[in-house]
Amino acid sequence: MKSEEPIPNSFNACVQQSLQKFWNHDGLSDYGVQTFQYRDVARVIEKLHIIFEASGVKPGDKIAICGRNSSRWGMVFFATLTYGAVAVPILHEFMPEQIHALVNHSEAKLLFVGDQIWHKLNAESMPNLDGIFGNNTEEFTLLYGRTDKVRYARENLNRLFGERFPCNFRPNDISYYVDSPDELAVINYTSGTTSNSKGVMIPFRALWSNYAFAIDELGSVMGPGDKVLSMLPMAHTYGMAFEFIFEFLHGVTVYFLSKTPSPAVLLSALADIKPKLIVAVPLIIEKIMRKAVLPKLQTPVVKLALHTPFLRDRVLAEVRSKLQQAFGGNFIEIIVGGAAFSQDIETVLHDIGFNYTVGYGTTECAPIIGYAQWDSFKPGSCGRPVIRMEVRINSDDPQNVPGEIMVRGMNVMLGYYKNEAATRQALDADGWYHTGDLGVMDAEQNIFIKGRLKNMLLGANGQNIYPEEIEDKLSSLPYVSECVVIQKGEHLYGLVYSDPDEVHSAGLSEAMLEAQMEDNRQELNRLVPPYARLHAIRLVPEEFEKTPKRSIKRYKYLNYEV
Secondary structure: OOOOOOOOOOOHHHHHHHHHHHHOOEEEOOOOEEEEEEEHHHHHHHHHHHHHHHHHOOOOOOOEEEEOOOOOHHHHHHHHHHOEEEEEEOOOOHHHHHHHHHHHHHHHEEEOOOHHHHHHHHHHHHHOEEEEEEOOOOOOOOEEEEOOHHHHHEEEEEEHHHHHHOOOOOHHHHHHHHHHHHEEEEEEOOOOOOOOOEEEEEEEHHHHHHHHHHHHHHHHOOOOOOEEEOOOOOOOOHHHHHHHHHHHHHOEEEEEOOOOHHHHHHHHHHHHHHHOOOEHHHHHHHHHHHHHHHHHOOOOOHHHOOOOOOHHHHHHHHHHHHHHHOOOOOOOOOEEEOOOHHHHHHHHHHHHOOEEEEOOOOOHOOOEEEEEOOOOOOOOOOOEEEEOEEEEEEOOOOOOOOOOEEEOOOOOOOOOOOHHHHHHHOOOOOEEEEEEEEEEEEOOOEEEEEHHHOOOEEEEOOOEEEEHHHHHOOOOOOOOEEEEEEEEOOOOEEEOOOHHHHHHHHOOOOOHHHHHHHHHHHHHHOOHHHOOOOOEEEEEEOOOOOOOOOOEEEHHHHOOOO
C-alpha cells in the first residue's frame, strides 16, 4: 500500500505544489455551511500574506491561532508557515487566562481567534500583540489593532491584493517562503496531564517527515474525490498531521464540524461524508463499542451462536459490518492513538476482524513514532518504528522488562521554547528524546506501552506498579465507565465513575451499585498480583476532568479523599 508519487523535499514546497495541482478541487469544507476549493484557499493565503507584510510581520515572528477547527483556521495555519512565520496553535478549550499566558509566552505578534473565544479575552492582557483578527469570516475582521500598520493592512487589503495581482490570481502566481529543515515552524503547547504546559518547538523537517510517512503508508489508496472528517483538535499534532495536513496536501477534502458534536450529530456526519480514513482517540471507539456492540454480544442467543462453529463467523461478520457502517462504511482503517486503549475493547475488535490499528506518537515528534497498517498490526502493540525514526528501550532486557522508550530521528522536536532545563531533561547529547513512557519491544520491533514513567507507583516491597494496567482490567468490569487508580500510603484505591443512564436503565440503587463495585474489586484482585490489588473502590459523582485529547488529568486526583 505504498505510494509511488514523489513529493518535494521541503514542507512549503509541498503546500505550493498541492495548491497548484488540485486548483479546481474541493479542499476545505465547513460541513453544511461553505466549501473552499484549493484556488480559494490559495487566494486567502495571499491575502493573509499581504496582511502580515503590511503589519510588519517578518519571517520567524510568531502568529497565534485559537478557535474551533474550521477552514479558516487551516488557511491561517498554512499562510503563516508559507510566509516563513511561526504558527502557535492554542486550544480554544483553554481558560482565558491560559490563552493570555500562552500568547504572551510565545511572543506572538498577531492573534487569529474564533468569535466564540474572542468575547472572553482581554486584549490589554496580551500587550505584545500588534493586532487581533477574527478567523470566522473570509474577511478576517480586525477585532483589535494596536498599531497603525495593522489597521492600514486590513483597511487596504483588497486594494493591495488588486495591485499585486492586476490580471487575476493564477496558480503560477504562487511563490512561497523557502523553508530549511531545522527552521522553527510551529510552537505547540502541550496540555498533557500535568499542570504546566511546555511549548514544543517543531521544525519544518518534522512536519515534512510526518507528511511523507503518511504518503508512503496511505497515499496510494487515497486522493482527490475522497473525504475525511476532522474530529480531533488541530491545535494538537495528532489531528493536525493526520486529519488535516496529509489529506489537504494530497487532494483529499477535509470537512470540519462547526460545533462540538453530540454523538448523534457525529454519527450523522460520518454517515453522510463517508470518510476514507478515520483518526480517533480510544474514548470515541470505546463509547460506541460499550453502547452499541458489547451489549449485543452478551445476549444469551448471541453467546450461544458464538459457541456454535458454523454460526460464529456469521455473527462476528454481522457485528463487524454494523460497526463499520456506524463510521460511514467507506474507510480504509481507523487509526487509534492519543491515549491507552482498553484491552477488552481491543480484543473484541480483533476477534471480529475490524480494520483498526493503534499508533504511537507524542507532540514532541509531531507526532508519529510507531505505526503498522491494520492488516499487519499486532494486537496490544502500538505499531513499529516508522521510517526516519529509531526507537530503543532503556532496559537490560527490552523484550521483557519495561524501560523508558527513547526515540531519535527526523520527527523529533528542537526543544521546549524558552525552557532550556526541560529541553536538557528531554533531549540527551546523542539526540535521543526521552518520552517518559515505559514499554517493551519484541523481536519484530512491535512496541508495547506499559505506562507512564511519572505515573509509576512503588509497592510496599519496592515493586513497580503501573496504574494503567490495573485500570485497563478495572474498566472492563460492570458499570465502570471511567477509572483512575491512586495510592494512599501502602494501599491502592480505584476511583470509578459510572454512567448514570446505564445505572438507571439497570434499576440499580446506590446501595446496589456500591455492592457491584465491591464485586468488581474482588474480581479485579483475582486478576492482578497481590501488590497491585485494590484496597477499596470509591465512586466519584462526575466524569473525570480531561485534556482536550480526552486523557484524564490524573494529577488532579492523586490527593482525592478516600
